Amino acid sequence: MGFSTVTFLFYFLPLMLLLYFAVPAKYRVPLLLGGSYVFYFWGSPTGAAVLLAGTVIDYLFGGAINGAGPGRKKKMLLAVSVTINILILFYFKYSNFFIGEINRALTFFGSSGIPWTAVMFPVGISFITFHKISYLVDIYYGRVAPAESFTAYALYLAMFPKLTQGPIVRYHIISEQLTAPKYSFNDIYEGSIRFCVGFAKKVLLADPMGAVANPILSMDMANLTVGYAWLGIVCYSFQLYFDFSGYCDMAIGIGRMLGFTIPENFNRPFYSQNFTEHWTRWHITLGNFFREYLYIPLGGNRAGTLKTYRNLWIVFLVSGFWHGANWTYLAWGFYNGLFIFLDRIILIRLLRRVPVPLKMALFYMLLIVGYVLFRSDTIAGAFLYIHRMFDVTAIGSIQSSFLLAKLIGNRDVFVLTVCLLICFFPQPLIDRGRLLISGRFSGTVINRLRMAAAGLIFLLSLISMINNSFSPFIYFRF
Amino acid sequence: MKDKKIFIIAANVFIAVILIQTYFRPVEDMKLSGAEQKARPGVPTLNDVMTGKFQNSIELWLKQNIGFRGTFVKTDNQINYSLFNEFSRSHPRKILLGNNKELFEEPYIDCFNKLSTLPPQVLEKKATAIQRLQEKLKARNVRFLLLLTPSKASIYPEAVPEKYVLDSGKEKQDNYQVIVPMLKRRGVNIVDSREIFLEMKKNGTTHLFPSSGSHWSLYGGYLIGTKTIERMEQLFGRRMVRMETKKLISSREPIDLDKDIARLGNLLFTRSLFTDYVYPETSPDAPAHAFRPDVLLVGSSFCWNFIHYIEQNNVFSRLNFYYYYNTDWVYPGMQHHPINRAAINWDRDVLTRDIIIVEINEIQINEAGFGFVEDALNALDR
Numbered sequence: 001m002g003f004s005t006v007t008f009l010f011y012f013l014p015l016m017l018l019l020y021f022a023v024p025a026k027y028r029v030p031l032l033l034g035g036s037y038v039f040y041f042w043g044s045p046t047g048a049a050v051l052l053a054g055t056v057i058d059y060l061f062g063g064a065i066n067g068a069g070p071g072r073k074k075k076m077l078l079a080v081s082v083t084i085n086i087l088i089l090f091y092f093k094y095s096n097f098f099i100g101e102i103n104r105a106l107t108f109f110g111s112s113g114i115p116w117t118a119v120m121f122p123v124g125i126s127f128i129t130f131h132k133i134s135y136l137v138d139i140y141y142g143r144v145a146p147a148e149s150f151t152a153y154a155l156y157l158a159m160f161p162k163l164t165q166g167p168i169v170r171y172h173i174i175s176e177q178l179t180a181p182k183y184s185f186n187d188i189y190e191g192s193i194r195f196c197v198g199f200a201k202k203v204l205l206a207d208p209m210g211a212v213a214n215p216i217l218s219m220d221m222a223n224l225t226v227g228y229a230w231l232g233i234v235c236y237s238f239q240l241y242f243d244f245s246g247y248c249d250m251a252i253g254i255g256r257m258l259g260f261t262i263p264e265n266f267n268r269p270f271y272s273q274n275f276t277e278h279w280t281r282w283h284i285t286l287g288n289f290f291r292e293y294l295y296i297p298l299g300g301n302r303a304g305t306l307k308t309y310r311n312l313w314i315v316f317l318v319s320g321f322w323h324g325a326n327w328t329y330l331a332w333g334f335y336n337g338l339f340i341f342l343d344r345i346i347l348i349r350l351l352r353r354v355p356v357p358l359k360m361a362l363f364y365m366l367l368i369v370g371y372v373l374f375r376s377d378t379i380a381g382a383f384l385y386i387h388r389m390f391d392v393t394a395i396g397s398i399q400s401s402f403l404l405a406k407l408i409g410n411r412d413v414f415v416l417t418v419c420l421l422i423c424f425f426p427q428p429l430i431d432r433g434r435l436l437i438s439g440r441f442s443g444t445v446i447n448r449l450r451m452a453a454a455g456l457i458f459l460l461s462l463i464s465m466i467n468n469s470f471s472p473f474i475y476f477r478f
Numbered sequence: 479m480k481d482k483k484i485f486i487i488a489a490n491v492f493i494a495v496i497l498i499q500t501y502f503r504p505v506e507d508m509k510l511s512g513a514e515q516k517a518r519p520g521v522p523t524l525n526d527v528m529t530g531k532f533q534n535s536i537e538l539w540l541k542q543n544i545g546f547r548g549t550f551v552k553t554d555n556q557i558n559y560s561l562f563n564e565f566s567r568s569h570p571r572k573i574l575l576g577n578n579k580e581l582f583e584e585p586y587i588d589c590f591n592k593l594s595t596l597p598p599q600v601l602e603k604k605a606t607a608i609q610r611l612q613e614k615l616k617a618r619n620v621r622f623l624l625l626l627t628p629s630k631a632s633i634y635p636e637a638v639p640e641k642y643v644l645d646s647g648k649e650k651q652d653n654y655q656v657i658v659p660m661l662k663r664r665g666v667n668i669v670d671s672r673e674i675f676l677e678m679k680k681n682g683t684t685h686l687f688p689s690s691g692s693h694w695s696l697y698g699g700y701l702i703g704t705k706t707i708e709r710m711e712q713l714f715g716r717r718m719v720r721m722e723t724k725k726l727i728s729s730r731e732p733i734d735l736d737k738d739i740a741r742l743g744n745l746l747f748t749r750s751l752f753t754d755y756v757y758p759e760t761s762p763d764a765p766a767h768a769f770r771p772d773v774l775l776v777g778s779s780f781c782w783n784f785i786h787y788i789e790q791n792n793v794f795s796r797l798n799f800y801y802y803y804n805t806d807w808v809y810p811g812m813q814h815h816p817i818n819r820a821a822i823n824w825d826r827d828v829l830t831r832d833i834i835i836v837e838i839n840e841i842q843i844n845e846a847g848f849g850f851v852e853d854a855l856n857a858l859d860r
Binding site for chain 2: 001005006007009010011014042043044045046185186188189192399401403404405406409410411414444447448451454455460462463464466467469
């Protein structure tokens with residue numbers, strides 16, 4: 001069940017909130033747990049079953065790890081429990097891919113492939129697995145005590161706002177709230193505002209940008225002009241960002257309404273001067289997870305320069321493959337790792353004297369080149385697309401049968417402009433504007449403006465969402 | 479705090495109002511134009527629940543039945559039109575706003591840009607099939623006439639905004655330009671409405687297409703009706719009932735198909751798309767000996783405006799309109815029923831006619847006759 005659906009907006013969420021606020025405090029956690037399972041079951045029945053089974057196993061392992069004294073047994077329990085989780089993830093997310101690759105190789109050498117029925121991918125399993133690993137590892141290192149109750153742990157994993165797309169919430173951040181969530185009226189209000197913002201990002205910005213990007217990114221090379229190639233990937237970058245950050249805003253908003261603190265996941269990620277800075281602003285909770293649970297255990301930057309670089313590459317390759325089961329994701333991870341590596345050895349120093357706007361433009365260009373790898377189905381397809389982006393000889397020589405006016409309408413041009421402003425408007429000017437507004441207007445006026453703006457963008461998003469569901473034809477021919 | 483409370487209460491009231499409207503419909507919502515596949519909530523079988531089919535059916539049904547859907551859809555469309563000068567881009571069959579409020583459906587612009595031209599061999603094959611059908615029908619004493627209908631963009635290219643014109647299309651020939659000489663070489667009886675309209679336009683005739691419609695106007699349909707009657711008289715060698723214009727009535731209010739795309743735009747203020755329209759007041763010129771043929775017409779929605787005045791003036795003794803060759807509309811009376819192609823009694827339903835007219839629009843030359851030509855040839859070969 002997506003957040004931007006009628007089912008969620010008008011049925012699931014209002015009913016969930018109504019019951020949550022109506023029942024006595026001691027029933028809130030079980031209620032939220034039940035609701036979260038309904039939410040997950042609705043979108044992924046298999047996933048709900050896998051989640052429940054995995055929760056029981058991890059809960060038992062968590063207790064066992066905590067109970068085992070320091071030594072081999074504890075380490076062994078951690079290794080087994082983490083391996084089980086990785087195997088579950090591997091089976092559901094990567095088995096189709098690897099079997100497909102093996103079968104392709106076997107067919108190439110004239111053998112028949114391995115008989116295989118495709119496994120259905122439970123939505124959100126990648127995020128759930130990371131939550132589980134963080135819980136087990138934190139218990140192992142004594143950073144947290146095991147969950148007070150099975151219900152609390154089950155809710156930690158299944159909590160519907162962050163279940164399918166994160167942000168990744170480490171157990172210790174919300175462990176107390178899991179047993180006795182506390183909310184105030186102000187939390188409900190602020191959470192609602194945040195939800196409206198996220199909903200608008202998704203429906204009013206991400207979806208229109210996707211509608212421009214998708215036909216371009218699936219265009220054959222004969223029709224793909226240099227301009228279209230750039231337009232397509234720029235729009236895709238905004239689709240990706242506003243879709244994901246919109247979802248996270250909605251998750252943070254709902255979490256706050258319910259009395260949970262879900263961490264921030266984005267901080268104007270395109271407003272960066274290099275990849276190193278970007279990765280502190282983009283999918284922040286994932287970056288933190290990899291730092292804590294992979295980079296540091298690998299030795300981090302404590303074991304010399306070469307090992308630091310090796311560790312960074314490993315983190316980015318794993319991160320790439322975590323995003324999807326395809327060589328293109330691995331290539332994307334490699335690409336990001338390469339620039340993080342280059343940042344460290346030369347780029348940041350080399351570009352020190354370059355004006356900031358130029359550095360940002362250069363970084364954004366390199367970033368979206370990487371997005372071609374992220375979005376493509378094949379490495380070869382990605383390289384062809386990237387080649388077209390930089391093919392100066394193709395400028396003006398390709399007569400595309402796709403008209404620009406049909407790829408991007410007037411409203412899309414407006415949306416693209418809004419996206420550019422949101423992502424690249426200078427931060428100092430924003431800060432100055434904020435100061436100016438807070439100095440000139442009273443808190444009440446600002447608050448009223450926020451409310452009016454939130455209400456308006458919610459309404460606009462809603463009508464746009466409903467209009468997108470209306471696809472009539474003049475006449476039924478068939 | 480008071481303001482915040484008002485905000486939360488307003489949000490709750492809003493949701494409640496939508497839900498009340500969804501289930502009790504206390505207020506009549508705005509009607510939406512256009513045919514839509516109605517969603518039905520599925521039955522929760524184990525398989526359908528596990529595969530998500532049941533959930534999808536419920537979500538689709540809820541989306542289609544949400545309260546004030548008509549108002550929401552029309553408001554969004556009005557925003558697109560008023561602020562951005564365009565129609566909703568999510569529409570499956572996009573509506574494009576041309577110059578002087580001329581509306582186009584995207585396939586007609588694609589045809590204008592020659593995006594789906596067929597190889598000459600394919601068109602040769604189609605022309606040969608049509609010629610064979612004409613000959614075979616002639617052997618059974620049934621006449622045949624091909625009615626070629628134009629696209630608005632071909633008649634009024636000046637209404638197509640430059641941004642929708644593809645340079646590469648200008649040098650190419652479209653399917654119509656290739657197939658017409660082939661048909662003429664083969665002696666196929668044709669009423670070429672594109673040629674007739676372009677000639678009429680050159681001579682100052684206006685309103686051949688309505689600005690707010692996709693098909694030719696009622697007036698355009700009437701003009702082609704008179705030309706078709708002339709051609710049929712030549713084929714039969716007999717005087718038929720003709721249609722006479724008593725006067726032309728100007729109007730700011732389009733009728734039926736003359737506003738079909740405007741209605742499909744589903745704006746709050748559809749009238750803002752209307753321009754001016756012309757409607758002929760006609761009467762039959764029917765001498766006692768006038769011949770009223772029994773006609774089978776196979777074609778697309780262009781035929782509605784063609785039939786309008788033909789029917790009003792009682793030009794044919796009987797008319798069956800095989801709409802897209804899947805629904806049989808019977809005149810007089812406008813009864814209709816689905817066509818079971820496999821169960822057509824060709825001797826009774828087709829070969830007893832005086833004439834068979836097949837209408838082909840220039841954007842649909844690739845599916846000329848919608849299968850009728852091939853089925854008729856098979857039946858006649860048996």
